[in-house]
Ligand code: HEC
């Protein structure tokens with residue numbers, strides 16, 4: 001992961017600071033194989049390279065949650081970095097800005113677009129990803145008024161469909177064209193009033209290259225898994241000079257581009273954790289691509305810990321808006337519980353399980369709501385309404401989003417914090433039946449998998465079940481025999 005040559009000592013420090021994390025989280029990096037002639041280390045004299053900046057699909061991570069130290073990414077750091085570097089010709093956003101179409105996702109998408117396209121360092125294009133298409137169609141005209149949406153392989157009969165087949169930019173006399181394949185449609189697309197149609201890769205490629213000069217550099221954004229992407233590229237003529245492949249399986253970008261059928265592939269990763277600085281030129285022998293991965297590091301979501309102040313202000317406004325609009329309440333109580341029963345609250349469980357309750361009260365899980373309250377009150381770390389922000393609340397309470405689950409401190413104080421039913425499931429049948437209706441195995445028998453739904457690689461990068469279970473250990477009362 002170490003960049004062989006780093007221009008600035010400051011950058012080097014940043015890279016070293018996050019090194020352990022990179023090493024742990026990196027997917028099996030592409031071997032620098034025969035593709036190394038494309039690596040940045042062998043600059044050609046007199047070749048002007050286009051400098052393109054891309055970061056992975058954001059998937060709703062406008063900023064890391066700050067649950068653990070050393071988290072990467074976030075719009076404030078990204079935009080600050082762009083402001084400091086200013087060495088770029090093209091800013092490309094990979095799409096899949098958000099992961100769904102909840103009330104919160106709608107507001108996040110709007111915020112992300114206004115930061116990326118409406119502030120100091122406006123992006124050139126957004127390659128629409130399949131998840132973006134879940135956002136309500138009636139919002140798309142307003143998205144298009146903010147951003148350039150590239151949808152090379154989507155065709156619509158709707159007169160107001162705002163996607164464009166390509167974006168072309170002239171950089172120091174060199175033309176560069178950006179094309180983007182969404183590659184899949186939402187499952188319920190046929191029910192849309194003017195359903196989108198997906199073009200086959202070869203046809204889409206032709207459409208996107210219409211009128212392009214032979215010398216124009218061809219950059220393709222591909223929203224699909226790496227196996228499908230490799231296959232698609234073999235169908236394209238003339239070949240792309242660069243493929244940006246948004247495969248969500250790549251958490252972080254590999255250090256070097258990979259050559260696939262003569263085409264350099266870059267995998268920018270997910271959650272906007274890194275910036276990938278790409279240099280691109282076409283030589284008689286073929287495309288030359290170099291990459292430098294810049295992990296967007298900083299301290300624990302400390303407001304002073306890095307980040308463009310205007311972007312921070314935009315995020316703050318977003319969070320205040322979420323509170324003002326009561327989004328937390330709107331997103332509560334929507335889904336059925338996994339087991340179909342109702343939540344009863346931790347105190348109720350404790351009436352028959354006093355020792356488990358006592359162990360729980362000693363654990364950090366019992367304090368999980370209080371942690372959010374403190375975070376909200378601490379301007380050094382957060383100082384914004386985290387207790388009204390669905391993303392934060394979701395992992396720090398019982399059953400948020402599900403029927404009979406957490407609604408708010410006023411209504412369901414006994415479901416605040418990570419309670420018994422966060423792990424054991426809704427317990428009405430068991431509690432009402434005097435414990436005779438079984439609760440069932442935790443996480444279907446795979447407790448460690450259940451833990452990692454909350455303790456994921458960002459919240460708890462060093463999570464090991466064997467280390468953590470002893471800290472929350474509990475069980476049956478002596479008289480509750482196993483039958
Ligand atoms: C519903 C989300 C959720 C699930 C599921 C969950 N945790 Fe947690 N856990 C949290 C939160 C949130 C905290 C932080 C609480 C705080 O400090 O305010 C936490 C903190 C902890 C801590 C304290 C930190 C430390 O290491 O000292 C331990 C231990 C822990 N969890 C173990 C587990 C284990 C083991 C499992 C699985 C059996 C599990 N957790 C499942 C949300 C969860």
Ligand code: HEC
Nearest residue numbers: 065066067068371375386391392395453454455456459460
């Ligand atoms: C995916 C689940 C998840 C989400 C989303 C989440 N948290 Fe957490 N949070 C955790 C877990 C798990 C821990 C415990 C981490 C550990 O100790 O291993 C934690 C710990 C914390 C801590 C304690 C860290 C410390 O210094 O001890 C704070 C503060 C916190 N979260 C705030 C937030 C805020 C604010 C948000 C929303 C921006 C948020 N969390 C979103 C799961 C989550």
Ligand code: HEC
Nearest residue numbers: 349350353356357360365418419420423442447474475476
């Ligand atoms: C963070 C997740 C988590 C929370 C919170 C939690 N438990 Fe558990 N509980 C587990 C896991 C995991 C096991 C099984 C451990 C094992 O493999 O033996 C367990 C085991 C148990 C058992 C014994 C199960 C058996 O088959 O013998 C009881 C009883 C129990 N929990 C009750 C409670 C009660 C009551 C609460 C709330 C006061 C609670 N638990 C909170 C995860 C949790």
Ligand code: HEC
Nearest residue numbers: 348349352420424427431434435438439440480481482483
């Ligand atoms: C009215 C008393 C009572 C209440 C309330 C109660 N339990 Fe139990 N629980 C029992 C008894 C008795 C057993 C032993 C049952 C058996 O195995 O025969 C038991 C067993 C369990 C077990 C292990 C066996 C199984 O069913 O999986 C878990 C886990 C458990 N309880 C969790 C909970 C949780 C979580 C709550 C709150 C939602 C809760 N209990 C509420 C009485 C109760």
